[in-house]
Amino acid sequence: MNYIGEHLWAAELGRGLTAFSFVFALLSTIAYYSKGEGWKTVGRLAFRVHAITLFGLIGTLFFIMANHYFEFDYVWKHTSLDLPPRYLFSAFWEGQEGSFLLWMFWNAILGWILTYTSKNFEGPVVGVFAAVQAFLVSMILGIWIGDYQLGYSPFNLVRELPENLGLPWTQFEDYLTRFPNFMDGSGLNPLLQNYWMTIHPPTLFLGFASTLIPFSYAIAGLLRKDYTSWISSALKWSVFSVGILGVGILMGGAWAYEALSFGGFWAWDPVENTSLVPWLTMAAGTHLLLIQRNKGGVMPSVLFLLIITFLLVLYSTFLTRSGILGDSSVHAFVDLGLSGQLLIYLLFFTLGSLGIFLARYRGLPKKEQEDRMDSREFWMFIGALVLLISGLQITLSTSYPVFNKLFGPEGLIHLYDENKVLNDPITHYNAIQVPFAIIITLLIGAGQFLSYRQTSTKLFFQRQITTLVSTTILTGLSAWALEMWNPMYITLMWTSYYAVIANLEFWIRWGKGRWNFAGASVAHVGFGLLIAGALVSNANKDIISQNRTFIHEDFPANENLLLSLGDTVEMGKYWATWSGQNEEGYYINYELEFFEEIDGKLEAAFNLSPRIQLNERMGNVAEPSTRHTLTKDIYTHVTYADLRTEEERGTDEWKNEFELELNIGDTHFLYGKYQLELDTLVVDAPKAGSDLQYAVLGAGLTITTLEDSVYKVMPVYAVQGNQAQHVDAEIKELGLKFSFDRINYDTNKPVIIASEHTEAEVPFILVKAEVFPWINLLWLGSILMAVGTGIAIAQRVKRERK
Amino acid sequence: MKNSQIAIIIAIAVLIGFTLVNLGNSATYSSFADASLKQGETTTVIGYLNLEEPMSFDPKTVTLTFAAKDKKGNASTVVYNQPKPQDFERSEEITMTGYATDSAFVATNILMKCPSKYNEQNEVDSDKIYK
Numbered sequence: 001m002n003y004i005g006e007h008l009w010a011a012e013l014g015r016g017l018t019a020f021s022f023v024f025a026l027l028s029t030i031a032y033y034s035k036g037e038g039w040k041t042v043g044r045l046a047f048r049v050h051a052i053t054l055f056g057l058i059g060t061l062f063f064i065m066a067n068h069y070f071e072f073d074y075v076w077k078h079t080s081l082d083l084p085p086r087y088l089f090s091a092f093w094e095g096q097e098g099s100f101l102l103w104m105f106w107n108a109i110l111g112w113i114l115t116y117t118s119k120n121f122e123g124p125v126v127g128v129f130a131a132v133q134a135f136l137v138s139m140i141l142g143i144w145i146g147d148y149q150l151g152y153s154p155f156n157l158v159r160e161l162p163e164n165l166g167l168p169w170t171q172f173e174d175y176l177t178r179f180p181n182f183m184d185g186s187g188l189n190p191l192l193q194n195y196w197m198t199i200h201p202p203t204l205f206l207g208f209a210s211t212l213i214p215f216s217y218a219i220a221g222l223l224r225k226d227y228t229s230w231i232s233s234a235l236k237w238s239v240f241s242v243g244i245l246g247v248g249i250l251m252g253g254a255w256a257y258e259a260l261s262f263g264g265f266w267a268w269d270p271v272e273n274t275s276l277v278p279w280l281t282m283a284a285g286t287h288l289l290l291i292q293r294n295k296g297g298v299m300p301s302v303l304f305l306l307i308i309t310f311l312l313v314l315y316s317t318f319l320t321r322s323g324i325l326g327d328s329s330v331h332a333f334v335d336l337g338l339s340g341q342l343l344i345y346l347l348f349f350t351l352g353s354l355g356i357f358l359a360r361y362r363g364l365p366k367k368e369q370e371d372r373m374d375s376r377e378f379w380m381f382i383g384a385l386v387l388l389i390s391g392l393q394i395t396l397s398t399s400y401p402v403f404n405k406l407f408g409p410e411g412l413i414h415l416y417d418e419n420k421v422l423n424d425p426i427t428h429y430n431a432i433q434v435p436f437a438i439i440i441t442l443l444i445g446a447g448q449f450l451s452y453r454q455t456s457t458k459l460f461f462q463r464q465i466t467t468l469v470s471t472t473i474l475t476g477l478s479a480w481a482l483e484m485w486n487p488m489y490i491t492l493m494w495t496s497y498y499a500v501i502a503n504l505e506f507w508i509r510w511g512k513g514r515w516n517f518a519g520a521s522v523a524h525v526g527f528g529l530l531i532a533g534a535l536v537s538n539a540n541k542d543i544i545s546q547n548r549t550f551i552h553e554d555f556p557a558n559e560n561l562l563l564s565l566g567d568t569v570e571m572g573k574y575w576a577t578w579s580g581q582n583e584e585g586y587y588i589n590y591e592l593e594f595f596e597e598i599d600g601k602l603e604a605a606f607n608l609s610p611r612i613q614l615n616e617r618m619g620n621v622a623e624p625s626t627r628h629t630l631t632k633d634i635y636t637h638v639t640y641a642d643l644r645t646e647e648e649r650g651t652d653e654w655k656n657e658f659e660l661e662l663n664i665g666d667t668h669f670l671y672g673k674y675q676l677e678l679d680t681l682v683v684d685a686p687k688a689g690s691d692l693q694y695a696v697l698g699a700g701l702t703i704t705t706l707e708d709s710v711y712k713v714m715p716v717y718a719v720q721g722n723q724a725q726h727v728d729a730e731i732k733e734l735g736l737k738f739s740f741d742r743i744n745y746d747t748n749k750p751v752i753i754a755s756e757h758t759e760a761e762v763p764f765i766l767v768k769a770e771v772f773p774w775i776n777l778l779w780l781g782s783i784l785m786a787v788g789t790g791i792a793i794a795q796r797v798k799r800e801r802k
Numbered sequence: 803m804k805n806s807q808i809a810i811i812i813a814i815a816v817l818i819g820f821t822l823v824n825l826g827n828s829a830t831y832s833s834f835a836d837a838s839l840k841q842g843e844t845t846t847v848i849g850y851l852n853l854e855e856p857m858s859f860d861p862k863t864v865t866l867t868f869a870a871k872d873k874k875g876n877a878s879t880v881v882y883n884q885p886k887p888q889d890f891e892r893s894e895e896i897t898m899t900g901y902a903t904d905s906a907f908v909a910t911n912i913l914m915k916c917p918s919k920y921n922e923q924n925e926v927d928s929d930k931i932y933k
Contacts, residue, residue: 640885
């Protein structure tokens with residue numbers, strides 16, 4: 001059948017380019033690992049053809065997305081007609097297929113650069129790239145081998161999906177115009193429609209891609225048994241990797257803090273953790289490469305760290321894309337059924353690289369003489385080791401879902417009967433990682449006062465008198481100002497200040513403030529500030545929206561405050577008013593006005609507008625609004641709001657029904673606003689002996705408001721035989737209704753039902769507000785780290801040219 | 803023995819230590835029945851929202867009270883002292899961390915899984931075909 005309106009040429013072009021790209025990546029791998037100069041030329045050519053076809057296929061996917069060809073599943077799922085063009089990139093890498101393409105894109109670019117710069121290492125280095133690319137392209141091949149689908153193509157047509165095959169609608173050649181479903185796609189998730197989604201994934205994936213370069217050099221070195229000539233190339237790229245991956249991770253944190261209501265910049269979510277771990281090991285590897293270049297003797301550790309960093313990237317890919325995290329992460333990808341393929345990818349490189357490493361281990365150059373305990377290199381080595389353990393601990397704790405799959409109730413090796421889980425991940429990670437951070441920042445500081453080979457103890461302390469004194473004074477002052485006396489936190493504060501000051505001093509005293517010495521110092525200062533900022537803003541976080549309503553001693557203190565429309569409520573040292581709301585596209589903005597008390601008068605301080613995004617796909621999402629000042633941020637988000645439309649709200653005219661049993665003279669405090677009293681009970685019944693059987697009862701009620709207005713009403717209850725009738729009494733001004741429901745024959749008391757008119761309810765929202773002190777230190781630190789690594793790379797490149 | 807080897811051995815020991823600590827710290831997913839045997843102890847229960855029973859949210863005290871069933875079919879009233887999550891009614895599965903008391907399971911943290919999250923099926927409404 002010929003379907004009308006389909007763009008089959010695009011499907012064929014896209015799939016064709018995918019297949020070519022795959023084949024040429026394979027060819028390049030084989031050629032690069034064959035002996036001879038001729039083969040190397042073939043390998044290079046094949047790699048470039050692979051890259052060009054890859055770019056072509058990316059271009060094709062962009063084209064069909066930009067033109068909204070909704071017969072394509074990927075286009076339908078990720079774009080819509082009303083998607084602003086600036087979000088096309090975000091839509092492109094929203095799905096697994098597109099984000100694989102983003103990763104491959106960077107690999108192709110970096111691999112291409114290496115075909116020029118890696119010189120005589122080109123064969124084994126770019127060969128590793130080609131092999132990785134072959135695996136990655138296979139993830140989007142979408143070829144059926146019998147019943148098994150190899151990869152999942154972004155060029156799948158909706159009608160070709162297995163679940164749609166043979167459905168009645170596929171029998172219509174004009175299905176694209178016949179069915180409204182194909183008129184518009186479901187679009188990019190509104191949650192991801194912001195500029196962070198445009199800049200965070202490319203940076204992070206460039207970071208992931210860059211970890212492959214030092215890995216490839218390590219593999220190349222092992223294959224050639226050459227453990228010297230590639231060190232400075234690998235070092236340059238590993239600094240680049242630390243910088244870019246760091247920026248990528250921190251951008252994720254900034255996104256979470258600015259636009260998502262996770263309540264901070266880091267939540268120890270598995271997806272965050274598995275991107276942090278390769279950064280930790282890459283930072284360790286970079287420092288060991290430095291020792292190796294300056295003094296030598298740590299080759300086995302260098303190789304191990306460079307290899308494991310890439311393996312941890314692969315492990316991270318496996319965790320976030322195989323669907324295994326399911327229950328434990330809020331932002332893992334959807335399972336596309338690629339877990340088998342991902343596992344093979346992971347195992348191939350793990351077994352391959354560690355296999356070569358172990359096979360060559362005996363022949364690796366070892367230390368000629370032992371490092372002295374007073375040498376810089378010894379403590380750098382210890383620092384690298386601590387980073388590695390810290391990373392492995394995070395990996396271990398993040399891997400519960402994997403352990404459950406392997407050893408759990410339905411596991412391969414049945415070791416325990418019930419799936420294991422971390423109950424309170426944030427406390428767990430903080431408790432273990434804070435001591436690591438203390439050691440690392442201490443070493444970053446102390447390392448600056450140690451010399452390579454050996455340092456005399458006297459000199460070591462003489463050099464740092466000023467640093468030690470100023471660090472201690474500054475810590476004392478900060479702790480006093482912040483009233484932070486937890487010994488663990490004070491220690492971390494001291495060590496992070498120490499790292500900052502020691503590196504500043506090093507740069508000024510020994511580097512004489514020159515830029516070509518600045519790289520490492522600036523990056524270290526940045527790291528110290530980042531840790532200090534993270535510590536202070538988290539440990540001294542102040543939730544100013546405490547709800548003081550007592551519920552039960554067992555219940556945790558409540559951190560949300562109820563704001564009625566127009567009411568002014570105390571919030572920490574501020575007063576806050578919810579003054580209104582407005583709709584803006586997908587958003588409802590809630591306007592909050594903050595006031596400060598100055599000389600007994602309330603003065604307007606600032607306005608915030610946290611919002612709720614109406615999101616049909618993900619559920620509605622609260623987005624925070626933050627007041628930034630130099631020394632602190634005031635972070636607010638709406639945690640509850642009545643989002644029903646007026647129509648939905650108006651179905652019941654009366655609500656909050658409340659049943660009361662009263663004796664004459666009894667009072668009750670109703671709805672927290674009214675004093676209600678049963679004054680009299682009027683009874684009209686036939687005299688004894690009459691044939692008539694009826695009773696009419698009236699309850700005389702007095703309602704007093706808080707303003708002392710008094711209302712009197714009498715709801716009536718009439719019974720004749722077994723039929724009852726009610727005449728309800730209403731107080732229009734207050735929006736109250738009373739019904740004399742019955743007499744409770746067990747207690748002989750009249751039962752009155754009170755209810756409130758729906759409109760009488762004042763709208764309200766619940767707001768959570770937190771103050772993060774000194775969080776700007778964290779951002780300043782992040783920027784300095786990026787700048788420092790940038791300077792370091794520029795310096796290395798410059799030195800190489802000379 | 804070399805200093806660096808000693809350091810590596812210490813590192814390995816620390817890592818083994820963490821593994822043991824982790825095993826000790828970790829809890830298992832349990833059921834309401836297990837939880838009520840160990841009142842006050844923090845556990846995690848995976849279950850479903852029972853919409854046949856009443857659910858109430860009191861914004862004044864920020865108390866959400868609802869009925870849930872765990873995977874083994876045990877029912878329990880759950881009290882959650884946080885604002886009601888958006889689209890709570892639509893949740894497919896809820897992961898509740900908290901502890902049991904005499905009258906109810908007190909959840910301190912709730913994670914929910916929604917049917918539509920990320921995963922959108924491109925379903926064509928086949929009722930419209932024969933019209």
